Amino acid sequence: MLLGREEERAQLEGLLTAAREGAGGVLVLRGQAGIGKTALLDHAVREARGARVVRVAGIESETEIGFAALHQLLLPFLGRLPNLPPPQRSALAAVFGLRQSKEPERFLVGLAALSLLADAAGEPLLCVVDDAQWLDQESAQVLAFVARRLQAERLVMMFAVREPITRLLPLAGLPDREIRGLAPRAAAELLASATPGRLDDRISERIVAETGGNPLALIELAHELDLGHLTGAARLPDPLPISQRLGARFVREIRDLPASSQMMLLTAAAEQTGDPAVLWRAGAELGFGWDAGAVAEARQLLEPGTRVRFRHPLIRSAVYYGASSGERQRVHQVLAAVTDPDRDPDRRAWHLAEAAPGPDEVLAAALEDAAGTARSRGGSDAEVIIRMRAAEMTPEPARRAGRLVATAQAALTAGAFSQAGSLVESAEPALVDPLTRALAAEIRGKIQMRAGGSAARLPALLLTTARAYEHVDVRRRREKLLEAMDMVFTIRQAALEVTPLEIAKEALTLAPPPEGEATPGDLLLEGCATLIAIGYAEAVPVLHAALAALADLADQRAPGTLGVAAAHAVWDDRFADEPADERAPAVAGPSEALGRGRYRDAFEAARHLCELDMVNLDHQRLPDLIEAGVRCGERDQAQSALSRLRAKAQVAGTPWALGLLARSEALLAEPADAERLYLLAIEHLERTRMTADLARAYLLYGEWLRRHRRRNDARARLSMAHDMFVEMGAAAFADRCRIELVAAGTRHGASANATDDLTPQERQIATLAAGRATNQEIAAQLFISPSTVDYHLKKVFRKLGVTSRRQLKLRKP
Template sequence: MELIGRRAECRQLDEVLHAVRSGAGRALVLRGYTGVGKSALMEYAVRQAAGCRVVRVAGFESEKELAYAGLQHLCTPILDRLDQLPDPQRDALSTAFGLSAGPVPDQMLIGLAVLSLMSHAAEGQPLICVIDDLQWLDRASVRVLSFVARRLAAESTAIFMATRTDDPQIANLPTMEVEGLGRAAAAALLDTVWTGPLDERVRQRIIAETRGNPLALIELPHDLMGHELAGGFGMHSPAGLSARIEESFLRRVEALPHDTRRLLLIAAAEPTGDPTITWRAGALLGIDIKAAAPAVADGLAEFGVQVRFRHCLVRSATYRSAPLQELQMVHQALADVTDAERDPDRRAWHRAQAARGPDESVAAELERCADRARARGGLAAAAAFLEYATMLTLDPNLRVDRALAAAGAKVEAGAYEAAADLLDVVEQSANTDHQAARAELLRARLAYVVGRGSDAPPLLLKAARRLAPIDPALSRATHLHALQAAISAGRLSMGGVMEVAEAARNLSYPADPTLTDLLLKGFSTYCTEGIVPALPILRRAVAAARGDVPEHERNLLWLAGMAALPIWDGESWDVLSARHVELARRAGALAELPLALISRSMMLVFSGELTAAGVLLDELKTVTEATGLALGPEPGLVLAAFSGDQAEVRAIIESTTADIMLRGEGIWLSTAEFCEALLNNGSGDYAAALPLAERAAAQADLSSSSKRAEVELVEAAVRAGETSTAAEMFARLQEETSASGTDWALGIESRSRALLSEGPQAERLYLKAIERLGRTRMRADLARAHLLYGEWLRRERRRIDARAQLRIAHDMFELMGMAGFAARARTELLATGETVTKRTTAPSGPQLTAQEAQVARLASEGLTNGEVGARLFISPRTVQYHLSKVFTKLGISSRAQLADVLSSHES
């Protein structure tokens, strides 16, 4: 069938199909209002896709809450390739689809599994995926499809999505805006469907009022009386065009025989389009198979391999116009014929729609559905099941418990307004202290996830206190959560870290404490009593984290790494940060991976491994783009500060400070001040560094930035002539470093004391600092010790000795990429009479794109294509595509050559 007036749109679809046949992947969103022709254009694409494998799905309004329902319908024809997926991906997808039991799968791991599945399915012939009515597809499926659509680089796969509405999940995908037909095309279409006499004024009015909407042009003339078409003006404008079209379809449905209408209603309530279920439900209600004929003859529906309505508005008109009792009867019939073993969730949903009032058996079944949905990672579905179970519950206590569970699921699913509404109901109806405490905890969690600012710590603390006599373990976990929230809020918190720490210090702790207990007790003791009494507890917490950590406490590894900082245990920080990244990657815990990558990259930056930190931050960017998680600017900011990139540091601070203040995340203010202080110390601008370091060090929080600002403050104050300020801060710093006794701590202590010393004592301290720090992996601190010693030697007029130390410092800074400190060392060397050649940073030779460089680095470490793809959220085929370009650019022919060539290329 020729599509009138759609030449440009068809050409764009043809271009996508041509690219896919050539081995490239493409995605295209068709967006437009009801009836404008999106479905017709996708049917055109399907007809043009000769020789391709086509899979398709349409969203159904009644299935919008069933997690991964749409995705499963789409993928069912290609699940024969499931065994070809890597184990974590196969297990995640099988669990999401309810094909097997397992731990809750991460949504982005499911996305990677679908990408791999489609990649394998497209090996023999191009794969075309057609998704209609995306606005009614469940949110879990939309997020996964959006993830996949962005990663089709070399997949021979096309994804066409049609939607009526804007959706942030697909906002950045290539989009075709489908508009109404122009007047000439609209007139031509109208002429094809209305061949009788038509008054020209009415003809023009139809074209104008339909705004070129093809479905309206085809359907509405049939709904007008003959005298109206002959010259009357009976066609009035309703509230909306889609309502007018739906009204037209409704009149046609109402004209059908009773049994035909009921059969259409069964089909409208049954979202899978399975004719067997439709016929069996019809038989239960005494409907003969012949009842379908009038609907088919009128072009309203097809009853073939699948039951399909001519348009989604036929379905909605049929369903919405049915009386409540009729709907309940149809849903009960569908529940009776739906297999309880194979499809228990859909059966329960039908039973819920059929319920005529509170029904405990249905509510209990919906609760079980919620458990299954949660196990598959379908938080939105779990929330919907629990909310409906609440509505069907008569017992007041049980009703509140289910409402609490529903509110918790809504919070996890990101439905914050719905969660708040449920909590309003709970707080008015709570009958027990436990219910009231759980409601307070949920209210606090809601405040934390929505704002992560100053409101959350006092609410979490209030909830923790209320839980103490009811559930001590949950109370302690909530206290720790409150402490984390207070650390994040920093100086902007209404109560602050100290208030939470004071509360936690007075708690009773079990004889056999968990990692949660040790971290809470250690941090609260540190805040309220100082490092000496806290040291053994923090060491025990760090040791516990380095041992076997239960899965539910794995997300605390970053906090355990933070606990290693006040005790100056660089080795444990290294071990814990590396382990956290490894566990998160292995488990596919993509929601947890960003925090693990931040912790690891920070550790690498402080140890002077700036290139390795940059690689992790590239991965972090990939992960955050894939997951949509918003993170503060700390990782890139700290790297830019150590690199001496003044423009980047200031650009990040200027672009993020207003948003940070709005969100109430004061920890980032300390980070920004520390980074600017470090940057100014690196360039020798000590007067500028001093007030910044003072502000950051003055914060009584537990952030690494505040602690490290103390070190920057000592150096800046000494060089700015503020000796008393430097001595006061050194005394505070020494309390921790002396108690710790590690080489890192004592090395920093000796280096800082040397700045305040003179003569032979200063030299002994500098040498001691170099010896101590040389036994650690903290190469940035070691290089700074050589620099400070060299500067001291030059001022002592020992130029030859100074050159040796300054040359070591300069070369170390250059190799690490710490350009600001390298420039400072270069200036000092020049002052000794040394000739210094500045290392060139101009690129030479073939340049790799950012993704090519990432792929090349990971492949050079020995990772397989599948492992590289899992790390970068692309398919193995796309990895190979990038590697082939890398090989060509670098003039190599095998992976074995990559490491040497990359090392040489970067040098």
């Protein structure tokens, strides 16, 4: 099956279709050796159903024999000679030695060939000429003559010409198509089909790129390279090796060059950057100059440009492997000598390694250092290649295995998971160092996670990895347990093969860090493990310490899910996630049902989430459970939930915790105590950044006021809540406020329009105060005294029914 080549196939098939309908045609396929010209001709032959096919190929040894190829082509039709007009019959018989005659006119020979083929084309006829670059000149002239005159014949001629060619062919001017390498996807598919085992994707990409998609090169490399090369466990040679059959075709292009040009090409093949400054410095030692490059460029072996680039990567391979190993080593020695060790230490180390006759620990260490340089420059793929070369140069097996594991780690960072797995597998038999074995186990775990594709298994894999570092590297063990704990709090009960309690107990077996060396991550790990495995009261001091340490960091951010979970655990609003998305707490889970007044649904959802809790964070849902329980008649359940909430909120002691506690207590309190508790909740929550919880406190207080027939006070509080919910995009709660406002006597449920009662000066002062300007700043701006500002602000607060600047901001005066 011919992979890819959709456009080329369509063009060939179009010619065959036209021939069946009586219109002849011709096409010359041009391209380098192995590019697939013959495969396209084969496809045309297969598609020529109902047509007669005659096929010939130019032969290099017959290029000087006149009419040799024409004889091959017309031999099947010589029985039709009597059908030709006498002059044409005589001319053709003469060139084929069928009769003695002086040399006939070339025009008559061409006309005879056309007539003979046209006579044979009573049914569609396909004439295929492969390797047309080796046609003898006489045959080429006659066939070109015929090809230009196929207007009304049921005849198609197809030629394949290998490029570049130095001979002048008469086929110029005929319809042609340049055949290039396969498209990447088709090339990768062809390579995979020719590979006996599994093929690493990144290795496949590199082979496709360095062969230019040449089909023959792809097929032959699949058999030339061993399994280690194809899986990424062994370094892919640079340049890629080239088979003798394909290499010979390219070597023809360089074997006649002057010695200086051949040396220049070998140096360019060894120095893949194409830096002309390096090449000409090397040339001073190796005996070539600018003129050598000009000769190679004239032969179309090099591309014109500021960098020295081969016209095709396979020419580079042919040049490099066409030289002896001694010649290659000498070139690399010179290149190492002329490469700047400060600017390009990695390239210099590479050339030194290529010049070495065998493994060398000093060179291996230099390559390892060079790999670090490549990484610092952002070259993750280059780092992998250099580390693999360092491993190859390492004489001692255990150290070589360690360097292979380091290479696998670099491959993992580069996203080459399959290659990383192959490298670890190849290193495993020689691994003796416990730390390296642990790193190998970590890499295997990450690869397994990648293959499994499920985050639910990641905590178990991370726990296994952490255990591999036991007695080997305490810090790495802590890091892996911290990652595992972070994942536990991300996916909660969805974790497979391990429970949060197992990870927590493992973390608590760690010896504490030396005094003064505990990081915020260490404290988070200890605090969350204590929360799960021991209890809330014991965890709170550690979690407070962890969050305080986070607050001291320059970037002021919690590390991922675990920091946010810790903040929610102790109701610390500095790192809670509402500021990042104020909508989330107001509409997520049970809260959404509460907003829509579906109290039974909210109660069941909150109770279900509390029952599923495996990390001692059920108190996050207790305020929802209490509110929903009160509204749907589950007061006993609500009272039980309140007891649990009280126990944790009093231990946490933050304004957020105490505000939620007071709000929840108010729902179950006697009327004489409820208002005090609502006001206390608002007072606490106004000191936090948790806008959604404050808005819900206003809403509940407003609903309580309306039920106690204090409609004016209710409208003020409900309007505050409505504005806040609208601003944060909590549509369900905003609708609940609107319904309550209608019940409280506000037309159409809009917010109370008290701002219309403000005087122009009061509105101006209110606007500045809402923008967080102080009384002194307002006074300076309006040329009045601070006491006058205070007087007007009190009137604004009274008219709008607010008690603080924060509330004023939300009312938008």
